[in-house]
Amino acid sequence: MDAARREKREHGTLGFPFQIYPALDGSEAQDSDFIPYHWHPELEIITVDAGQVSVTIADHVYEGARGDVFFCAGEQLHEIRAAGRANQFHSFVFAADFLEFARGDQVQSELLAPLAEGRLQFATCLRRGEAGQDEVRALLAQIMRACLNRSPGYQLAVKAALLGVVAVCAEHGLLRELDRPASDYKARQLKEIVGYLSEHFAEPLPLPEVAARFGLSPQYFCTFFKDNFGKTLTQHINSLRIEQAARLLRETDLPVMEVGFNVGFDNFSYFIKRFRAVYGASPSAYRKGSGAV
Known part of the structure; x- marks a missing residue:
């Protein structure tokens, strides 16, 4: 999807x-x-x-x-x-x-x-x-x-x-x-936030800049995001990056390190750690097990 x-x-x-x-x-x-x-x-x-x-x-x-x-x-x-x-x-x-x-x-x-x-x-x-x-x-x-x-x-x-x-x-x-329309202000704001992150997850996304984009203070944005998505901003961005990394590992022959950098991780060891936490295997093992190119 x-x-x-x-x-x-x-x-x-x-x-x-x-x-x-x-x-x-x-x-x-x-x-x-x-x-x-x-x-x-x-x-x-x-x-x-x-x-x-x-x-x-x-x-x-x-x-x-x-x-x-x-x-x-x-x-x-x-x-x-x-x-x-x-x-x-x-x-x-x-x-x-x-x-x-x-x-x-x-x-x-x-x-x-x-x-x-x-x-x-x-x-x-x-x-x-x-x-x-x-x-x-x-x-x-x-x-x-x-x-x-x-x-x-x-x-x-x-x-x-x-x-x-x-x-x-x-x-x-x-x-x-329904007590209220599904397209209320909060729902629209949440969709705007998710849409923005989905388009820019591979870029540096410092909290103050993301919060300012939506007219919110960093502290309020953190609370608002966690209350509505059940995770922190960093956790959500990492999920998007790992999902895209898995797709690249399946569909391309890019070196594993390049995959990590392409999806937005600037620390290769951290990329390996986060990938293993989601898929239970290193990126290299995941590629081998998926029968990717």
């Missing part, structure tokens, strides 16, 4: 605005087990399929286990971490208005239109064993089978199952009205 900012990629097509990541047919390998903060106008359902997956939505970190389901609203900042091959997840991304009816019936006015307009949201987290979880997982499994088989009419099967998810969530009280 694109780095921590609004995604520019199309999810599905204009006629069928739905996509599963990573792709089920293996044509699109999951290129990272760390998806940095990003957002998009589509809704997203994230399932934990194996192991442990950390999902951050807005300002809350959820530790997900196999069977858990997470719902991310349109335009909502989120991040996914699934370190190692034993930890697996899938994301179902779709436009909310994909589910709407042309005829203005009761379901359209009470559920689908409010969902598409952001006035209604799914509950963020649905744990294994909670009411509705088995039904939602079964419907998502139907979607995966339909997308794998691609039989005539499979798009309708996908749409019907997504409507089924809405119905199950409504039945079990897993839809809630």
Whole structure:
């Protein structure tokens, strides 16, 4: 996925605005087990399929286990971490208005239109064993089978199952009205901060300069950042740098030291230390184990 900012990629097509990541047919390998903060106008359902997956939505970190389901609203900042091959997840991304009816019936006015307009949201987290979880997982499994088989009419099967998810969530009280618009000032400011960092993480980013860019004092910026992202500015920048370093190690033959410098580390030993802390291996061992060039 694109780095921590609004995604520019199309999810599905204009006629069928739905996509599963990573792709089920293996044509699109999951290129990272760390998806940095990003957002998009589509809704997203994230399932934990194996192991442990950390999902951050807005300002809350959820530790997900196999069977858990997470719902991310349109335009909502989120991040996914699934370190190692034993930890697996899938994301179902779709436009909310994909589910709407042309005829203005009761379901359209009470559920689908409010969902598409952001006035209604799914509950963020649905744990294994909670009411509705088995039904939602079964419907998502139907979607995966339909997308794998691609039989005539499979798009309708996908749409019907997504409507089924809405119905199950409504039945079990897993839809809630928003107290305030998702696009409030704080949300916009957070998106601006993440977008800026995603574009400049390979550059020197001293705290006073970053804070001043957003009209905040360094002390307030530190508190604001930690309260909303659950990590320090340095930790977030290092995560972006390590994720990009892993990509370069997989996709290029740049020397390891050059990779570290290219992503913004000016101390090679520190780069090795931070990389090992995330991936459990040195950059050289990671490159060898990934079958990179």
